[in-house]
Structure formats: C-alpha cells, structure tokens
Amino acid sequence: MAVRPVFIPVNDGPVFVRTELVPFTWHPGLSASQKQKSVASLHExxxxxxxxxxxxxxxxKSTEQLGIILSAFNLPIFHPVVGRQVSVECAFQAGKVFQRGGPFLDLLHVTSRDAKRDPRLRESGQLTEFRFDEQKWPIEPQTAFYDWLYITALLSRPELAKPILAHDAFTDIEFNPQQSINCQAYAVALCVSLARRGIVMDVASTRETFLDCVKGAATNNVRQNDVQQGFLF
Structure with missing residues (x-):
C-alpha cells in the first residue's frame, strides 16, 4: 500500500484546495505502464x-493527453530573460537564489530534467529567494512562486485552462509530500478554485495580488524546515 494526496478545488470559503491523503495499491516499477497502474489504483x-x-x-505518466501536457516539464511559459517560451520547470529552477549562487539562468537553455537535476541546486547553500525577470519573490509562502509561475503559464493557454474546470480533483503520482513541496496537481487545483470564484485573472495579475491571496491559505505540501534545503522546492 501507498498513500498519495488528492487535491480538490474548493469553490468558496477561506480554503482554496482541500488535500486528502488516500491509501491505494502501489504497483512497483519504473515503467510508464506500472506508474499508470498506480494512477488507476489511486483514482479508484x-x-x-x-x-x-x-x-x-x-x-x-497520465493516460490523458491533457494531463501530460500539463506536466511542469512540458507546460510552457514566456520568459523575458530569453525572450521565448521555456518549461515551467526550467523557469522555476532558474529562478532559485541561494546563499552561494544563483539565479542560474543557464538552466533556461537546458531540458526540464537537466534543470531539475543540476547539482548547483543542492550545493549552493540555503535558498534565500526566487527571481523571475526583475522581480524578487520571497520563500514564504513556500509554494507561492511555483504556483504563480504555473498558473500564469496555464492562463496563457486557454485551450488547456478551460477543460480542467470539468474535473473534480487532481493527482500527481510522482509527488510525495515526504520528499517534495511544490506540486503541479496542487497548482492546477488552485487555479480551478480561483477560476470558479471568478478571481483568477485578478489574483494572478501581479506578485502582490497573488501573495496577498495565498498568504493565509494552508496547504498540506508545506513542511516547516525545508527552507534549509532548497532542492526540496
């Protein structure tokens, strides 16, 4: 058995996303087919x-094309520094600033997988902030920068943003809350919650409005001492 979170958009009230930890039968193995069996078991x-x-x-690992495209490894966002689209994953990793280095803007020119695995993200000391273009983002709330990047990218693709509204909940079989903080499935659920409330465009329009909105919203992704280890972000 394994346990993974299921993220459910909440349409009103102070909580935007309800996180339910669901036990399910895990199918071991690294192949896509095994991962998809685990996804089916989790969803059931x-x-x-x-x-x-x-x-x-x-x-x-999704069996639906929409879910595959929505992977942060695939979802594109325009980055002003390079003047073109890069993946959300590359933009996020290139935005990290540490005590002894960063931002590592060369990560905007590599694959999503290589950006995430770059050893400098683990060897540069404590994570101190994030940057996107000229803007600085704080590390608290812990998932704010990632969620804003993801939602901004999603809103630029209405052909993707519209069909997610038809779903009750979202999962990411690769996300383990014991090992990571940011989660693309949570970001999608947050976007859906904000969209159903009719505030997503206003909230995501600036850093200040987004931070004000999510500042008091608790997420089950967040753990207390992870700012010491920036690679968990």
Missing amino acids: AASETLGLSTILEVSS
Missing part, C-alpha cells in the same frame, strides 16, 4: 472513499 480508491468522479492525473 479516491472515487470510492471521497465520491469523486472526474480525477485528472497531472504528470507525464
């Missing part, structure tokens, strides 16, 4: 225990 368990009918896996 979530449907039975939570009454969810339309769950979207947001990762490269």
